[in-house]
Amino acid sequence: MTISKRTLIIYLVSLGAFILAVFYFIKTNELRRALKLSEENRDSIIYALNQRSKKMSELDSLLLTGDYNSALKGYKDQLASSDSSSFDLIQQRIELTKKFIQQSRRVVNVDSVNQDTISMDTLAENTRRPTAEEIRNYDSLSFALRKYQIQLDRLKSQLQKKSYGEYLTFSSKKGNSVHYVGQVQNGKANGHGIALLNTGSRYEGEWKDNLRHGEGKFYWPDGEYYIGEYKDDLRSGVGTYYWPNGEKFVGEWQNDQRSGQGTFYNEKGEIVAKGVWKKDELVRVEEK
Incomplete structure (x- = not known):
């Protein structure tokens, strides 16, 4: 059976529109899941950073009261479990504590978002173009996710500065x-x-x-x-x-x-x- 050129063009256009609609549907769902995970992770991130801040404050108190050996041991423990964003700050504390010890001897992860892979075995019956609303939803979710990630990075930076000085x-x-x-x-x-x-x-x-x-x-x-x-x-x-x-x-x-x-x-x-x-x-x- 021969397929006319006109019929083939209509079929290809419909297929392209369907694929585009499916793409926006998949990406929108992925962004929804990513945004939900970011919102859920926010509290856990804040809790973890606050715990680290509390621990570093305790170690700083030891440093201020002259218990340099305990402070040094604590800083080294924190260094072993630190990430790249806090490594240099803790290392600087360690070096300074060593200088205090030398001077006093004479006297005394924002988690990455999981993305699901979706396989398409057959074409759906309804072929349609993505609506303007779907495109707006996609753009809106994408912007919200980027904004959340920026806020989390800023929050981490602020808490680390408060913690480490x-x-x-x-x-x-x-x-x-x-x-x-x-x-x-x-x-x-x-x-x-x-x-x-x-x-x-x-x-x-x-x-x-x-x-x-x-x-x-x-x-x-x-x-x-x-x-x-x-x-x-x-x-x-x-x-x-x-x-x-x-x-x-x-x-x-x-x-x-x-x-x-x-x-x-x-x-x-x-x-x-x-x-x-x-x-x-x-x-x-x-x-x-």
Whole structure:
């Protein structure tokens, strides 16, 4: 039986329209499944990242309290199970912790979406072109899936920054090299963080634009340390300075010097000098 050219063209056009309609039907269903999986995975991703954030916060607390060996072990455990997005951040923590240990020895996956394969054994009876609504649905689902993936990536990045903090190196006002881990804003140390200087000293506390600013603790290699307020990278405000032999000064500071009311105690806690200080010198003595 001979098939006319006209009949053949109609058949081919119908077949093409049917294949196109089936394609949109399959891809739309795939996108629906992918979008559903992304929505279901969102909570599990947030939970996993929050758990990692909690663990890293615990390790950071160990680092801040001076339990460097425990912090180092914990960081190494986290590194073993980390993904590419967090590997460098954890490795930086490990290197910094090792430096703290050296300095202190002298003193003490968004899952991929599964796609089903569909085989077509026979052509359906109804041959039709995809409707405008089907095409809009496909485009809408595709856009929603891409948007969800972008949101998940952004969420992961935000939680990881919150968890791990950031690592910076910069120079202090006195020209010392500073290795810093903590909160960062506008590319500078802003907020709470810890730092190791190339002099062997370390600082734990608040920062503003790469300067010690606010409450903090500073430790020198010789065993002396200061706990108190800073302003523009200098001891300013109220603070206590400790010496290794047990002596201490409690009082007011300005520009790294004792200035204002203050009391000096000996190693037994007895008052040695009390009064008003100016540029590190006692200028007015008060009764003990």
